[in-house]
Amino acid sequence: MMESISGDEFEISNEQESTAQDEKIFVAVRVRPLNGKEIAKGDTSDWECVNTTTIVFKNNPSERSTYPSAYTFDRVYGCDSSTKQVYEEGVKGIALSVLNGINSSIFAYGQTSSGKTYTMSGITDYAIADIYDYISRQIDREFTLKFSAIEIYNECVRDLLSHDGAQLRLLDDPEKGIVVEKLTEANLRDCNHLKELISVCEAERQIGETKLNEMSSRSHQILRLMVESSACEYEGSDSGRTLAASVNFVDLAGSERASQTLAAGTRLKEGSHINRSLLTLGTVIRKLSKGGYSHIPYRNSKLTRILQNSLGGNARTAIVCTMSPAHSHVEQSRNTLLFASCAKDVSTNAQVNLVISDKALVKQLQQELARLANELKTFPVSNDSTSLIKQMKLKLEKMEKEIEELTQQRDLAESRLDHLIRVTGTDPNSLPWMETSDLYENRSKDGYPASDVYEGDSLNKYGLADMENSKKFLDDNSPRHFSGQYYVPDPSQEITISPGDSYNDQSIEKTSRIANNNIIKVSEDSSNDNRNIDGTSSIGYNSTSNSENSHKEDQNIEKKLCIGKSITIKETRVDDSYESLKENTKDIQIMVEQSPCSSDSEISDSEGICLTRSKSCNEFTMNASYEKEIIAESTDNNGPETGNQDDYIQTIPKSKSEADVKTIDQQNSGIPVMDLDEKELEQKINSSDEVDVSDELSRFDPELVKKTVPKANEFIEPEENWFMAFEKQRREIIKLWHECNTPLIHRTYFFLLFKGDKSDSVYMEVELRRLSFLKNAPSRVTSARALNRERIMLSKKLLKKFSSTQREILFRKWGIPLDSRQRRVQLSRLVWTKTNDIDHIKESAEIVAKLVGMVELNQTPKELFGLSFLPKTDHFKTSFCRGTISFT
Numbered sequence: 083m084m085e086s087i088s089g090d091e092f093e094i095s096n097e098q099e100s101t102a103q104d105e106k107i108f109v110a111v112r113v114r115p116l117n118g119k120e121i122a123k124g125d126t127s128d129w130e131c132v133n134t135t136t137i138v139f140k141n142n143p144s145e146r147s148t149y150p151s152a153y154t155f156d157r158v159y160g161c162d163s164s165t166k167q168v169y170e171e172g173v174k175g176i177a178l179s180v181l182n183g184i185n186s187s188i189f190a191y192g193q194t195s196s197g198k199t200y201t202m203s204g205i206t207d208y209a210i211a212d213i214y215d216y217i218s219r220q221i222d223r224e225f226t227l228k229f230s231a232i233e234i235y236n237e238c239v240r241d242l243l244s245h246d247g248a249q250l251r252l253l254d255d256p257e258k259g260i261v262v263e264k265l266t267e268a269n270l271r272d273c274n275h276l277k278e279l280i281s282v283c284e285a286e287r288q289i290g291e292t293k294l295n296e297m298s299s300r301s302h303q304i305l306r307l308m309v310e311s312s313a314c315e316y317e318g319s320d321s322g323r324t325l326a327a328s329v330n331f332v333d334l335a336g337s338e339r340a341s342q343t344l345a346a347g348t349r350l351k352e353g354s355h356i357n358r359s360l361l362t363l364g365t366v367i368r369k370l371s372k373g374g375y376s377h378i379p380y381r382n383s384k385l386t387r388i389l390q391n392s393l394g395g396n397a398r399t400a401i402v403c404t405m406s407p408a409h410s411h412v413e414q415s416r417n418t419l420l421f422a423s424c425a426k427d428v429s430t431n432a433q434v435n436l437v438i439s440d441k442a443l444v445k446q447l448q449q450e451l452a453r454l455a456n457e458l459k460t461f462p463v464s465n466d467s468t469s470l471i472k473q474m475k476l477k478l479e480k481m482e483k484e485i486e487e488l489t490q491q492r493d494l495a496e497s498r499l500d501h502l503i504r505v506t507g508t509d510p511n512s513l514p515w516m517e518t519s520d521l522y523e524n525r526s527k528d529g530y531p532a533s534d535v536y537e538g539d540s541l542n543k544y545g546l547a548d549m550e551n552s553k554k555f556l557d558d559n560s561p562r563h564f565s566g567q568y569y570v571p572d573p574s575q576e577i578t579i580s581p582g583d584s585y586n587d588q589s590i591e592k593t594s595r596i597a598n599n600n601i602i603k604v605s606e607d608s609s610n611d612n613r614n615i616d617g618t619s620s621i622g623y624n625s626t627s628n629s630e631n632s633h634k635e636d637q638n639i640e641k642k643l644c645i646g647k648s649i650t651i652k653e654t655r656v657d658d659s660y661e662s663l664k665e666n667t668k669d670i671q672i673m674v675e676q677s678p679c680s681s682d683s684e685i686s687d688s689e690g691i692c693l694t695r696s697k698s699c700n701e702f703t704m705n706a707s708y709e710k711e712i713i714a715e716s717t718d719n720n721g722p723e724t725g726n727q728d729d730y731i732q733t734i735p736k737s738k739s740e741a742d743v744k745t746i747d748q749q750n751s752g753i754p755v756m757d758l759d760e761k762e763l764e765q766k767i768n769s770s771d772e773v774d775v776s777d778e779l780s781r782f783d784p785e786l787v788k789k790t791v792p793k794a795n796e797f798i799e800p801e802e803n804w805f806m807a808f809e810k811q812r813r814e815i816i817k818l819w820h821e822c823n824t825p826l827i828h829r830t831y832f833f834l835l836f837k838g839d840k841s842d843s844v845y846m847e848v849e850l851r852r853l854s855f856l857k858n859a860p861s862r863v864t865s866a867r868a869l870n871r872e873r874i875m876l877s878k879k880l881l882k883k884f885s886s887t888q889r890e891i892l893f894r895k896w897g898i899p900l901d902s903r904q905r906r907v908q909l910s911r912l913v914w915t916k917t918n919d920i921d922h923i924k925e926s927a928e929i930v931a932k933l934v935g936m937v938e939l940n941q942t943p944k945e946l947f948g949l950s951f952l953p954k955t956d957h958f959k960t961s962f963c964r965g966t967i968s969f970t
């Protein structure tokens with residue numbers, strides 16, 4: 083049998099397993115000793131590793147106040163640590179997971195001359211030795227090893243095993259992801275052969291002298307070792323599984339400042355490209371670290387495109403960030419540490435997502451179990467039904483087991499998450515993803531009974547019910563939170579402070595109450611009464627707001643009208659019936675400043691609060707000054723050479739204007755469906771440079787979303803099953819939008835058109851299929867090959883769906899010749915036309931329905947969908963699903 087790589091074989095300590103193996107990204111920092119030049123000019127060492135996981139800044143107390151002085155990672159290595167140590171304590175487990183069929187990548191990141199190549203070449207040597215050592219002791223498996231190597235030099239990809247120096251293209255392969263065209267893959271004979279090839283790569287790699295490093299790597303180098311293994315023939319079928327994976331050893335070029343490297347000419351151009359691609363890498367890491375579904379700009383550089391799977395996929399990853407301890411490099415070192423912090427957050431996110439998905443799954447299974455148990459109870463017992471009951475019992479037992487397993491997995495994931503949160507010092511309340519699971523949960527917080535109303539992505543955590551958390555929410559200041567509707571139907575807090583409402587003592591009193599509970603700003607409007615106010619009053623966290631100071635604030639309010647965005651907050655109490663809650667629903671409009679309130683010092687000096695993100699790690703702003711500097715100085719400064727720019731979401735500068743202030747119809751004491759009107763949509767589009775999923779989710783009809791959340795002890799009825807499915811599809815669609823860079827206008831109309839009506843199910847299917855196609859063939863416009871592939875894939879899929887008789891019926895019905903070759907061609911053409919460029923959505927729906935196995939072949943679309951299919955009024959929906967609608 084094959085040994086486990088994580089076993090004693092490689093002497094991976096328990097501690098190491100709990101970090102490197104459990105976490106998706108292992109992040110380590112290594113500080114090299116001061117070099118000769120630094121010592122000669124009297125440079126001092128600024129950094130000290132105080133234990134195995136923490137590095138602290140030790141000089142200059144004045145600087146300490148503005149930057150974090152201590153950083154914690156999975157491992158930190160001081161000047162006296164060896165590369166062997168770096169390899170053994172963490173990296174090794176990840177590198178060797180390739181032998182277990184798991185893809186992995188090891189990166190070295192850091193400023194120029196910080197020791198990346200020094201560290202990476204050592205790690206590569208140790209890993210190769212271990213891999214071959216392991217293979218030599220496997221008698222029951224056969225291994226095939228291949229090796230390839232590339233460098234990305236000035237944004238061009240080169241094969242390091244080929245001497246022609248040709249620039250290679252990157253292709254999007256629907257199955258493998260990004261592949262490098264025509265890349266040499268050498269079949270390895272043995273370890274020495276691999277070492278020889280690595281020396282060839284070293285010789286081929288672009289190296290140049292700069293002021294900081296005589297042998298500076300001027301390109302990013304990626305060495306890839308592919309390992310495939312299968313059991314020898316005499317082995318039993320169990321171990322006959324073929325394992326195939328690859329490990330990447332990535333030695334990045336170092337970031338540099340033109341002023342420090344004194345680069346000019348070629349070196350300057352190289353530096354410009356290096357910085358630009360590292361900046362993209364930083365952005366990708368930062369965005370991944372924030373979690374959620376925001377657009378990740380992998381395509382902005384060849385480096386991030388190639389590394390996409392290692393960063394956001396399922397591969398295991400180790401990042402070793404190298405830095406110089408010298409005071410002269412302090413700024414660069416801080417940037418490196420911030421990068422490392424963000425990489426750590428990416429890892430935390432992966433754990434959070436795992437917990438969320440597990441929780442949701444367990445909950446779903448529990449609901450299904452309850453439904454079945456209920457069915458079983460009421461099932462009429464007769465002779466005929468005995469076997470059915472038996473079957474159901476078996477099913478129940480199976481589900482119970484599944485639930486047990488999933489619960490265990492969830493608990494494990496949760497404890498890992500707890501561990502991560504402790505290690506990284508992350509505030510769990512600041513993790514915005516946690517709310518996703520609340521969709522399925524009815525839980526109580528701070529003495530408030532659980533709400534049975536779905537309140538958007540962040541309400542449970544940040545609604546009025548939990549003032550402490552609302553403060554954190556506001557602290558967090560992530561744009562995703564500043565949208566959506568929040569209500570306060572609690573009769574004991576009948577608060578109506580909103581545009582159009584009277585400003586009276588009662589509302590002031592209520593305002594005070596909210597203020598004491600730490601809500602930041604309450605906007606009030608007065609069109610009816612001379613005591614009304616036209617704008618926003620500011621109530622600070624510590625404000626003791628009362629009627630007096632509310633009056634004082636009145637004078638400032640007008641000036642603040644144009645700042646901020648409004649949200650409406652809703653809070654529910656389960657002890658009231660839903661109807662009474664509805665009756666008592668009142669809206670509060672809360673103004674949250676988006677930009678620093680310093681535009682008006684008078685205001686900021688009062689109770690206004692400047693909401694700035696405080697968490698240093700998330701604030702990762704790769705001090706871009708030097709990048710700008712070097713990019714600007716570059717002789718080749720005609721914009722990024724990354725291509726594919728039209729694939730990106732168009733970014734539109736933010737505007738801070740009255741447009742940001744939303745007016746809400748407060749006369750409606752029921753639950754408003756959507757608070758989005760055309761004008762606001764436009765404003766929204768103009769003011770966002772990027773779409774946030776939670777933002778989009780919040781635009782859904784709360785009434786509808788509420789239905790998706792089963793109440794406690796309530797079994798899911800078929801009707802509600804649809805809502806669950808709708809909810810799931812909706813999330814999938816949103817995810818795909820991001821992946822396909824779907825225009826904001828399209829997304830917005832989607833929300834306006836499809837609110838969960840069951841007759842819309844077919845449109846949802848079509849949208850999903852359309853997006854899946856787009857995702858798999860991103861270069862649709864330019865690549866005819868991708869289109870053909872999709873076409874063939876669809877026809878194959880279609881053919882597989884049906885029995886031969888069914889196929890015959892289908893072919894006759896569609897007038898397809900029965901001759902096999904012609905048939906294939908015509909069928910693929912037909913599938914293509916009907917699914918992507920159709921005149922009638924009806925036909926598309928038919929194909930889609932068949933593909934997903936929803937219907938019998940002999941049913942016509944009319945029979946399938948009844949008269950409700952394609953409501954006449956909705957030609958919009960038709961065009962929408964065809965992707966041809968022009969909304970402008």
Ligand SMILES: Nc1ncnc2c1ncn2[C@@H]1O[C@H](COP(=O)(O)OP(=O)(O)OP(=O)(O)O)[C@@H](O)[C@H]1O
Pocket residue numbers: 113114115117161192193194195196197198199200201295297298299300334335336337404
């Ligand atoms: N931990 C270390 N201990 C001793 N010497 C080191 C260490 N790290 C790096 N060095 C030395 O520092 C010099 C620069 O290292 P290296 O070339 O690895 O830096 P780099 O980060 O790859 O730079 P660049 O990005 O410019 O390629 C080399 O001479 C190397 O031997």
